[in-house]
Amino acid sequence: MRLLLIFVVSVSADLNWWKTALVYQVYPRSFKDSDGDGIGDLKGVTEKLPYLKDTGIDAIWLSPIFLSPMRDVGYDISDYRKIAPEFGTMLDFEMLVRTAKELGLRIILDFVPNHTSNESEWFVRSQKSDPHYKDYYIWADGITKEADQEMLPPSNWVSHFRKSAWKYSEERGQYYLHQFVIGQPDLNYRNEKVQEEMKEVLRFWLDRGVSGFRVDAVNVLYEADPKNYGGRYPDESRSDDPSAVPDDYEYLKHIYTRDLDEVYTTIYDWRQVLDEYTSKGEYKFMVTEAYADVEHLMRYYGAEGRNGSVPFNFGLVDKVNKDTNVVEIKAIIDEWMTKMPAGKVASWVNGNHDQPRLASRVGTNRVDAMNMLALILPGIAFTYQGEELGMTDGFISWEDTQDPRACNTDDPVNYWKHSRDPCRTPFPWDGSLNAGFSTSDRTWLPVADNYKEVNLETEITALKSHYKFYRDVAAIRKCDAIQKGRLDVKALTESILVIVRWIPNAEAVVAIMNLSENTGTVDLSNMEMLTVKLKVVASGVDCNGFENK
Ligand SMILES: *[C@@H]1O[C@H](CO)[C@@H](O)[C@H](O)[C@H]1NC(C)=O
Ligand SMILES: CC(=O)N[C@H]1CO[C@H](CO)[C@@H](O)[C@@H]1O
Ligand SMILES: [Ca+2]
Ligand SMILES: [Ca+2]
Numbered sequence: 001m002r003l004l005l006i007f008v009v010s011v012s013a014d015l016n017w018w019k020t021a022l023v024y025q026v027y028p029r030s031f032k033d034s035d036g037d038g039i040g041d042l043k044g045v046t047e048k049l050p051y052l053k054d055t056g057i058d059a060i061w062l063s064p065i066f067l068s069p070m071r072d073v074g075y076d077i078s079d080y081r082k083i084a085p086e087f088g089t090m091l092d093f094e095m096l097v098r099t100a101k102e103l104g105l106r107i108i109l110d111f112v113p114n115h116t117s118n119e120s121e122w123f124v125r126s127q128k129s130d131p132h133y134k135d136y137y138i139w140a141d142g143i144t145k146e147a148d149q150e151m152l153p154p155s156n157w158v159s160h161f162r163k164s165a166w167k168y169s170e171e172r173g174q175y176y177l178h179q180f181v182i183g184q185p186d187l188n189y190r191n192e193k194v195q196e197e198m199k200e201v202l203r204f205w206l207d208r209g210v211s212g213f214r215v216d217a218v219n220v221l222y223e224a225d226p227k228n229y230g231g232r233y234p235d236e237s238r239s240d241d242p243s244a245v246p247d248d249y250e251y252l253k254h255i256y257t258r259d260l261d262e263v264y265t266t267i268y269d270w271r272q273v274l275d276e277y278t279s280k281g282e283y284k285f286m287v288t289e290a291y292a293d294v295e296h297l298m299r300y301y302g303a304e305g306r307n308g309s310v311p312f313n314f315g316l317v318d319k320v321n322k323d324t325n326v327v328e329i330k331a332i333i334d335e336w337m338t339k340m341p342a343g344k345v346a347s348w349v350n351g352n353h354d355q356p357r358l359a360s361r362v363g364t365n366r367v368d369a370m371n372m373l374a375l376i377l378p379g380i381a382f383t384y385q386g387e388e389l390g391m392t393d394g395f396i397s398w399e400d401t402q403d404p405r406a407c408n409t410d411d412p413v414n415y416w417k418h419s420r421d422p423c424r425t426p427f428p429w430d431g432s433l434n435a436g437f438s439t440s441d442r443t444w445l446p447v448a449d450n451y452k453e454v455n456l457e458t459e460i461t462a463l464k465s466h467y468k469f470y471r472d473v474a475a476i477r478k479c480d481a482i483q484k485g486r487l488d489v490k491a492l493t494e495s496i497l498v499i500v501r502w503i504p505n506a507e508a509v510v511a512i513m514n515l516s517e518n519t520g521t522v523d524l525s526n527m528e529m530l531t532v533k534l535k536v537v538a539s540g541v542d543c544n545g546f547e548n549k
Contacts, residue, residue: 015278018212018285018310018380019345020483021058022474023108025384027353028065028087029073030426033438040426042088042435046096049103051456055388055467056474059106059285061214062352065093069119071183071270072404073424075216076117080201097209106211108285113186113198114217123185124198127172135191136175138223140233155233157257158225161405162247165257179220179257181404189221189266193424199273206277212285215270215309218300219290221263224256239414259292264299268306275307287312287347287380301344310380315348316370317355322363326497326515331368333377337487346379351387357423358384360393368469368540369513375473376499376511378487383470386427389459390466393422394448403443421445428455464541472538481507488527496520500527510534519544 032044042065052060067082074084083093100107116123125133130338140154153166154175166175167182177186187194202213226233236252244251260406267288274284286309288300294315302308315332336346350370351358359367374381396402396419398412406419416422426443428451429436434443435451448454459465476482485501485508492498495516502508512522524534 008405009394014282016283017058017106018283020378020477021106021285021380022056022477023059023061023211023382024057024285025061025063025352025382027385027424028062029063030424030437031141031385032427032429033440033443036439037086038438038440038443039086041086042083042092042096043429046092046099049096049099049105053103055471056477057105057383059108059211060100061108061287061382062110064110064112069117069183071117072181073402075112076181076184077112077114078117078119079121081118081204094208101209106282107209108212108214108287109205109210110216111147111202111213113187114324115178115180115186118183118185120504127169127176129172132193135188136194136197137185139172139174140166140187140226142175155256156235156252157233158247158249158252160249161408162249181408181428186220186223189262190225192523195266195269199270202270206274206284211282212274214287215267215288215409217290218267218288219258219263219292219296221266223258224260259290259296264303264308267300267308268302271302271307271309273321285309294335298339298341301341310345310347312349312382315371316374317349317351317361320362320370322366323363324362324515325494326491326513327494329373329497330394330491333489337378346377347382348374348377348379349382350374352382352383353384353424354420355384355423357391357393358387359390360422364390364392365542366515367466368542369515371466371470372473372500372511372513372538372540375388375470375477376482376501376509378482378485378501381477384423388454388467388470389428389454391425391428391454392448393423394446396421396425396445400446430455430457456544464539466541469538469540476509477539479507479509481509485509490525490527492522493520496522498522498524498527 026045028042028045029040031040032048033040034043034047035041064077065083065087066077066202067079067084068074068077083090097107122133122136126136142151142153144151155163157165159165159178160180165177168175169490178184179186189195220438224234236254236256239251239253241250241318271286272533274286277284288309289312290297291314297311300308300311313336316337320329340346358370362370371387398415401407401415401419401421403420406415406421409415409418425445425448426437427433428447431452434440435447435455437443437447456467459467481501481503485503488500490498495514499511500508512525515518
């Protein structure tokens with residue numbers, strides 16, 4: 001009798017990695033400069049990947065690295081398939097992906113679908129009314145008042161960066177829409193060709209081994225369809241913000257320019273493109289950026305049998321400052337966890353390149369508590385580069401200012417109120433020249449003044465530091481209680497919050513944050529799930545009396 005042996009080779013796709021991923025946002029311009037031109041680049045990121053691995057990071061989201069005239073620091077893309085020369089080459093990118101894979105790190109790219117740069121070939125041809133590209137963007141005729149023949153824009157819409165969202169093109173004799181800066185014309189998603197183009201862009205990068213996308217400014221993808229308004233783009237009405245002036249974005253109620261139903265359908269369509277690739281190996285991840293209320297955000301998760309994305313949860317960024325108490329923090333957590341549809345994955349964000357630094361926003365003494373919170377709650381945690389060190393906002397003079405939102409004010413006195421540069425200063429690797437970021441005489445933004453104290457080398461050498469605490473919590477995050485356990489959040493007083501993640505009769509992790517200046521005693525004996533004996537495995541910089549494991 002012959003023995004027949006059957007080997008079942010199962011190539012099982014890695015479907016769950018993203019559900020508890022610790023994602024680190026690299027802002028490539030400010031991470032590490034490998035060639036001394038003062039601008040961070042892809043080779044610099046590759047060189048520092050071991051640092052991210054040691055820190056306990058699972059995936060890296062790279063802010064835009066694509067060809068761009070850099071009028072909105074890379075969020076104005078002229079070719080979605082090319083790497084900006086200041087960041088490197090396609091070969092550098094492939095090396096980055098390969099090195100990351102070897103280390104077990106995943107790469108997530110920034111996808112900016114609402115607009116291209118006005119220097120994109122698509123826009124240049126559209127402006128020339130090239131038949132294929134004619135309707136790639138939102139073009140409309142101006143409105144002429146009978147009396148004085150003066151031409152006005154097609155509607156009263158205002159850009160996110162102030163003033164009319166319409167710009168007249170002499171060449172085409174029509175206005176185009178730009179919800180952000182003039183150099184960022186909005187794509188027309190009511191055009192099937194644009195839909196296809198953008199799906200091809202996703203496939204292009206998926207074919208190059210990326211694990212997913214962070215999608216920029218999605219809730220403004222669509223505007224009202226003139227077909228439903230007698231061929232015109234309808235005016236928006238006045239908002240209830242009494243302090244806004246007509247040039248301000250806040251002046252209008254944005255009922256025709258954001259959160260339209262069509263937005264969600266497009267997200268579900270992109271999810272389907274990503275799913276084509278999931279069968280080839282790992283799950284491809286998508287997280288969407290929209291500043292909207294929680295009810296709108298929940299729709300991104302999916303609907304009517306269609307899968308969607310994970311929406312960024314900005315609750316901890318928008319609603320937490322130096323004075324927030326733990327009852328308010330608990331409310332932010334509870335709101336998301338209660339409204340989130342069953343079986344979906346939460347996300348927690350403490351900052352990004354548009355927000356003041358965590359230490360500047362909530363105070364240096366709350367940095368550890370907020371980092372711990374994001375890392376211990378169920379779901380995905382996002383850390384913006386440098387928040388693990390407790391970096392503060394840097395001082396940037398008017399002369400050094402780069403951010404268009406600040407430059408557009410033309411105001412050398414008050415520009416800083418609008419500037420996002422202070423949170424974008426170079427990563428402080430050590431206390432040497434330019435904080436070890438670059439060997440150049442001049443860096444694209446100056447390093448923060450306090451880099452001699454706040455830098456990685458100093459924090460690694462210190463007995464206790466924000467970095468060491470972050471790294472310890474990231475290590476604990478890998479245990480079952482945090483990966484799969486239940487959640488309990490209790491505000492014991494206005495300043496003491498206890499978060500328990502546990503698996504019944506097996507394992508528990510307890511995080512205790514005290515937001516007051518006073519020491520206190522916490523009695524955990526009435527928490528029924530804590531039948532196990534506890535030991536301290538990580539304690540923050542200001543926690544005296546505890547030694548780290
Ligand atoms: C793009 O817009 C900028 C203003 O932001 C303008 O200076 C430039 O000439 C425009 N380029 C093209 C190709 O239209
Ligand atoms: C956090 C973030 O990425 N914000 C971006 C949103 O989109 C606009 C326009 O693309 C950018 O200016 C912001 O930086
Ligand atoms: Ca460089
Ligand atoms: Ca749009």
